[in-house]
Amino acid sequence: MTAIHDFLTRAFYKCGSLVLFVLLWQLACSTGLAPETFVASPAVIVKTLWIYLWDGSLYKHSVISLSRAFTGFALATLVGVPLGFLLGGWFKSFERIIGPLLYFLAQFNPFALFSVFLLLFGIGEFSKVAMIFWVSIWPVLYNASLGIRSVDPAQVKVARSLGSSKFTLLWKIVIPSSAAYLFAGLRLSAGTAFFMLIPAEMMGASRGLGWLIINAQVNYLIPRLYAGTLVIVIFGFLIDYLFRFLEWRLVGWKRPEAALS
Amino acid sequence: MSGVSTRGPAFSTAGAGFSTVDRVQGVKGEDLSFNRRVMSWYGIIAFLLLWQLAPFVGLTDRRFLPPVSDIVLDALKLVLNGELFLHIASSCQRVLIGLFLALLVAVPLGVSLSGLLPRVTKFVKPLLVFLGNINPFALFPLFILLFGVGEVAKLAIIFWSSVFPILNFTIYGVSQVDPLLIKAARGMGAGEREIFWKVVIPGALPAVFTGFKLGATTAFLFLIAAEMLSANSGLGYLVHNASMNYYIPRIYVGVLGIAILGMGFTQLINKAEKIILGYREEVKV
Numbered sequence: 208m209t210a211i212h213d214f215l216t217r218a219f220y221k222c223g224s225l226v227l228f229v230l231l232w233q234l235a236c237s238t239g240l241a242p243e244t245f246v247a248s249p250a251v252i253v254k255t256l257w258i259y260l261w262d263g264s265l266y267k268h269s270v271i272s273l274s275r276a277f278t279g280f281a282l283a284t285l286v287g288v289p290l291g292f293l294l295g296g297w298f299k300s301f302e303r304i305i306g307p308l309l310y311f312l313a314q315f316n317p318f319a320l321f322s323v324f325l326l327l328f329g330i331g332e333f334s335k336v337a338m339i340f341w342v343s344i345w346p347v348l349y350n351a352s353l354g355i356r357s358v359d360p361a362q363v364k365v366a367r368s369l370g371s372s373k374f375t376l377l378w379k380i381v382i383p384s385s386a387a388y389l390f391a392g393l394r395l396s397a398g399t400a401f402f403m404l405i406p407a408e409m410m411g412a413s414r415g416l417g418w419l420i421i422n423a424q425v426n427y428l429i430p431r432l433y434a435g436t437l438v439i440v441i442f443g444f445l446i447d448y449l450f451r452f453l454e455w456r457l458v459g460w461k462r463p464e465a466a467l468s
Numbered sequence: 469m470s471g472v473s474t475r476g477p478a479f480s481t482a483g484a485g486f487s488t489v490d491r492v493q494g495v496k497g498e499d500l501s502f503n504r505r506v507m508s509w510y511g512i513i514a515f516l517l518l519w520q521l522a523p524f525v526g527l528t529d530r531r532f533l534p535p536v537s538d539i540v541l542d543a544l545k546l547v548l549n550g551e552l553f554l555h556i557a558s559s560c561q562r563v564l565i566g567l568f569l570a571l572l573v574a575v576p577l578g579v580s581l582s583g584l585l586p587r588v589t590k591f592v593k594p595l596l597v598f599l600g601n602i603n604p605f606a607l608f609p610l611f612i613l614l615f616g617v618g619e620v621a622k623l624a625i626i627f628w629s630s631v632f633p634i635l636n637f638t639i640y641g642v643s644q645v646d647p648l649l650i651k652a653a654r655g656m657g658a659g660e661r662e663i664f665w666k667v668v669i670p671g672a673l674p675a676v677f678t679g680f681k682l683g684a685t686t687a688f689l690f691l692i693a694a695e696m697l698s699a700n701s702g703l704g705y706l707v708h709n710a711s712m713n714y715y716i717p718r719i720y721v722g723v724l725g726i727a728i729l730g731m732g733f734t735q736l737i738n739k740a741e742k743i744i745l746g747y748r749e750e751v752k753v
Contacts, residue, residue, distance in 0.1 A: 224595035245613055308511035314727040318693045319704065322711035322719050326532050406605045406693060417605075424609030432613075436606040443601055 247430040252437060255430040265438065272404055272415040273442070275332070279339025280400040284393065287344045291351025291392075296381070302352065313345045317403055321410055335407040343400040350392025354385025386458040394450035401446055405439055416442075534717045539724065542717040552721075556729060558701040562619070563691045563733075566626025567684055574631050574683075575676060578638025583668060589639055596639075600632030604690050608697065622694040629690045630683030637679025641672030670747065677741050684737060688730050703729065 229249050235241040236248030247255075259265035294302040317338055324334040324341075358381055366380050382389075408417025416439055423431035516536050523530035546552035581589045604625055611628075615621040645668050653663050695704025707722035 220590050221594055224592045225598060228595050245610075303508065304514075305511040307508040308515050311512055311727065311731070314730050315723060316689060316692045316704075316726045316730070318689070318696055319707045319719075319723045319726050322707050323723060325711070326716065326719070402603060405603050409605065409608075420606055420609060424613070429613075432609055436602060436610070439606050440598070440602050443603070 245429065247433045251430045252433045255434040256437070259431075259434065268414060268416050268419050269438070269442070272401075272408065272417065275335055275408075275415065276339060276397075276400045276404045279336045279404070280343050280397050282336070282340045283344040283396055283400070284347055286340075287347030287392075287396070288351045288389065291348045291353075292355050292381075292385075294348075295352030295355040296358075309345075309348070315341075317342045318406060318410075321407065325411065330411050335404070335412065338407045339400045339403055342403045343396040346395035346399060347389075347392045350388045350395070351385070354388030354392075355381060357388060358384045387454075390450070390454040390458050394447065394454060397446050397450055398443065401443055532716065534720065538717045539720045543721045543725070546718075546721065552706075552725070555701055555703050555706050556725070559691060559695065559703045559729070562622055562695075562702065563626060563684075563687055566623050566691070567630055567680075567687055569623070570627050570631040570634055570683060570687070571680065573627075574634035574679075575638050578635045578676075579642055579668075579672070582639040582642035583664070586643070589643075593639075596632065596636060600636060604629040604686075605693060608694070612698070617698040622691070622699065625690050625694050626687045630687040633682040633686065634676065634679040637675045637682070638672065641675025641679075642668060644675070645671035674745055677745065681734075681737055681741075684733065685730075688733060692726055 232241075232246075233249045236243070236246060236251075241248075256265070294305065320341060321334070321338050324337045328334040328337055362380050362384065363376065366376050371379070404415075405417040405420070408415040409421040412418045416435055420432055420435040420439075423429070423435060519533075520536045522528045523533065523535050543552065581592075607628065608621075608625060611621045611624045615624055649667050649671065650663055653667050658666065691702070692704040692707075695702035696708040699705040699708075703722055703726050707719055707726070710716070710718035710722060
């Protein structure tokens with residue numbers, strides 16, 4: 208009995224407010240309290256989503272958006288992790304020189320930069336990917352450099368005096384000890400990549416979830432506007448959970464003390 | 469860490485971590501040689517030099533990536549006719565009003581929720597996290613529908629993007645005030661009001677500041693986006709207008725201006741934090 212009770216209490220606290228929110232929303236729409244021209248009721252949103260799910264358009268736009276976000280994120284990881292390792296581990300004085308520059312570059316507003324990317328790379332896929340790359344490289348880079356600085360020097364010395372090669376040192380000592388930071392950085396970057404994808408698609412694209420929303424606004428398709436927003440939130444949560452799960456599975460044995468969240 | 473992870477997948481303050489530059493510049497009071505003090509500028513100077521020289525040696529196309537001198541000249545032009553100041557002022561005004569409104573709503577709400585109604589707080593927390601994770605950009609069309617294209621829509625987007633970090637961190641901050649301190653104060657005969665002002669508020673303030681910093685960064689980010697979509701003043705508008713008119717040096721003026729303004733803003737908040745949270749003991753790691 209207590210198990211059921213515990214489960215119900217937890218469920219109540221976990222999703223009670225969300226359910227209540229949706230119910231109130233529906234009520235406001237059904238009673239006409241919320242104007243139908245601006246606010247779509249949850250029932251209508253679900254119905255819209257259902258239609259999009261079956262005619263394949265939801266799938267199509269999601270795949271395009273996710274692949275864009277993934278490309279930018281993968282490029283950022285490929286550049287950011289080695290660069291962070293190099294800066295934090297091997298060229299410490301170089302990091303002192305280049306750190307402020309990186310800080311300065313990280314301050315560049317991605318939306319404003321989008322105009323520059325459009326100039327440099329045109330309105331094709333590349334400028335969108337460039338923008339995602341730009342925003343998602345900083346967390347990876349920073350956390351990789353933090354991670355490698357958190358490696359215990361005593362461990363490195365021991366491994367070295369036991370005659371381990373550079374590769375073993377990297378693979379067996381450096382990467383496992385900095386893995387927690389690395390994963391925190393990767394999770395942040397993936398979230399950021401998806402987050403920034405939406406404005407990139409809203410500013411210049413003909414497909415994708417961001418386009419779905421901006422198109423809905425232009426054509427005044429209110430249910431679609433809400434449905435698109437909801438899908439984006441859900442994907443954001445899914446990406447976060449995926450990375451939290453990977454983090455827990457792979458580096459759960461080591462919690463970062465101060466990894467930025 | 470539960471309070472810190474409230475933002476979930478939402479936007480991270482891109483690169484804010486590199487603000488450790490102050491730490492790199494040396495411990496306070498340490499007598500650094502001139503070379504070490506200016507070291508942190510080498511990178512930026514080299515970058516600007518490279519930027520300046522690249523078009524002349526044919527590395528880049530001058531039309532698309534004008535040298536720094538062209539950009540500075542255009543910036544000077546804008547300064548002299550007062551336009552740049554106008555744009556900066558209207559951007560600042562928007563972000564300050566939006567942030568002020570967010571603080572005005574989030575801090576009292578967070579304190580009273582967490583302090584007086586902990587069970588209600590636990591109940592609404594998932595909803596707050598959900599709402600805070602809605603991409604403000606996705607809401608932008610909605611805000612335009614609801615509030616029109618005027619100032620209100622822009623303020624609403626700044627408000628929305630900054631209110632949830634502040635609220636969530638305030639709730640977290642109040643909930644993690646050391647109960648021992650409260651009991652000790654009560655044991656020494658402090659009244660509820662005194663406990664609130666002398667124990668709870670100072671205990672929660674660092675977390676509130678963390679939330680405020682996050683909120684301010686996000687607010688600044690979305691201010692530019694909002695100004696690019698619909699405005700007739702502000703730095704975001706400057707960039708947008710320049711790019712529509714294909715006036716390339718001005719795009720870079722806007723981009724650099726936004727970066728510098730954002731950095732100044734962050735510095736200001738950090739200074740304020742140091743002054744207001746001066747009572748906290750420094751923890752040396």
